[in-house]
Amino acid sequence: MIAAIRKIVVQIDEVRTEMGRAVEPPTRRAVAMAVIANPYAGRFSDNLDLLTSIGEELGGLLGAKCVEALGIQPERAQSYGKAAIVGEGGELEHAAALLHPKMGATLRQAVSHGAALVPSAKKMGGLGTAIDVPLGHKEAAFVRSHFDAIEARVSDAPRANEIVVAIAVTDSGRPLPRVGGLQVHEIKGQDGLR
Amino acid sequence: MITIRRLFTHIEDIFHEFGPVVPKPLRRGAIAAVMTNPFAGRFVPDIAPFMEELKPVGLMLAKKLIAGLQCAAADIQSYGKAAIVGAAGELEHGALWHAPGGYGMREALGWKSDAVTGGGAQPGNALAIVPSTKKVAGPGATIDVPLTHLNASYIRSHLDAIEVRIPGAPAADEVAYILVMSLGPRIHERLGGLRVDEIKRWDGQR
Numbered sequence: 001m002i003a004a005i006r007k008i009v010v011q012i013d014e015v016r017t018e019m020g021r022a023v024e025p026p027t028r029r030a031v032a033m034a035v036i037a038n039p040y041a042g043r044f045s046d047n048l049d050l051l052t053s054i055g056e057e058l059g060g061l062l063g064a065k066c067v068e069a070l071g072i073q074p075e076r077a078q079s080y081g082k083a084a085i086v087g088e089g090g091e092l093e094h095a096a097a098l099l100h101p102k103m104g105a106t107l108r109q110a111v112s113h114g115a116a117l118v119p120s121a122k123k124m125g126g127l128g129t130a131i132d133v134p135l136g137h138k139e140a141a142f143v144r145s146h147f148d149a150i151e152a153r154v155s156d157a158p159r160a161n162e163i164v165v166a167i168a169v170t171d172s173g174r175p176l177p178r179v180g181g182l183q184v185h186e187i188k189g190q191d192g193l194r
Numbered sequence: 195m196i197t198i199r200r201l202f203t204h205i206e207d208i209f210h211e212f213g214p215v216v217p218k219p220l221r222r223g224a225i226a227a228v229m230t231n232p233f234a235g236r237f238v239p240d241i242a243p244f245m246e247e248l249k250p251v252g253l254m255l256a257k258k259l260i261a262g263l264q265c266a267a268a269d270i271q272s273y274g275k276a277a278i279v280g281a282a283g284e285l286e287h288g289a290l291w292h293a294p295g296g297y298g299m300r301e302a303l304g305w306k307s308d309a310v311t312g313g314g315a316q317p318g319n320a321l322a323i324v325p326s327t328k329k330v331a332g333p334g335a336t337i338d339v340p341l342t343h344l345n346a347s348y349i350r351s352h353l354d355a356i357e358v359r360i361p362g363a364p365a366a367d368e369v370a371y372i373l374v375m376s377l378g379p380r381i382h383e384r385l386g387g388l389r390v391d392e393i394k395r396w397d398g399q400r
Contacts, residue, residue: 005209006209006210006212007207007208007209008207008209009204009205009206009207011204012201012262013200013203013361014200014201015200016198016199016201017198018199069205069262128336130361150361151334151362153359155357155359
């Protein structure tokens, strides 16, 4: 393990009713967060390979944590997303190094497959900063019922030399979706979009 | 009368807090039921009977949290509880959680009532009062939930707290009832005081 992890937090959010209407089956979203040391805190580095490798590790680790927390087979995962909050001793590009080059591949393995882009968000932040992790259907980015987001936040992180890395996985779309658009049963699953 | 809108579970593993990495990470967790507040928006004098209806919620949350922590009930070392009441409610609605939340959790952790034991001091699980906090607040409010050792409140190594926050809840007409548990003491505890192996009185305190 390259990542120096201080803390891992996993949350499950299960919605059973909305505006008095039963949600059957309940929607369930998981978000797994790792608080890691930022190996490039406090200095400029052209090369960010360490963070790219850490991103590869965490895609698998946090993706598996979400699937385990949901208590599902990886094939049952429906949507996903990723995000990072960089402490003030780092720079936004550190989040990009974690999230973009290699994290997607290991996350897709953790949820068995994923043709769609993994939607993402990044920001600088202090202790307790919250980030809204975007969610999209893992096989077709245009599935409207699965456009969503879930908040990630660790109360005592990131310290200045830390980064909070979050991955979210669901086994469902929004509760009571009814704004039309591409439906799950209409997914062609060829281009990751529709 | 019980309408649960959301169940929110939070599990964390702490590997270090800038001290030596511990061989086995400290696991702590929280669970919240976001429910409709049946008394929201008006003053209801007689709310106490609702505690009876909340009893199964307390037991259910305790069991779900133990399952989420992926451990046996006997592995739990400390606990706490809390309530966040939405804006159309009053603090007293949070106080409804004391008995059903506390006793539900203690029951799930092996506590036996005086009626079963015949009363008096006894070694056993979940003898200590469950520490608590409560507040009236808006969606996404944070609450710091105290944690103390489940057999003796004065065990210094286990005096702790965990922050709980449910994004988007509670709405004005809702209340979030919360239970928290930990599988161990503070990650780098080193301040002495009463130790777990020094519990003698089995009175829930020392």
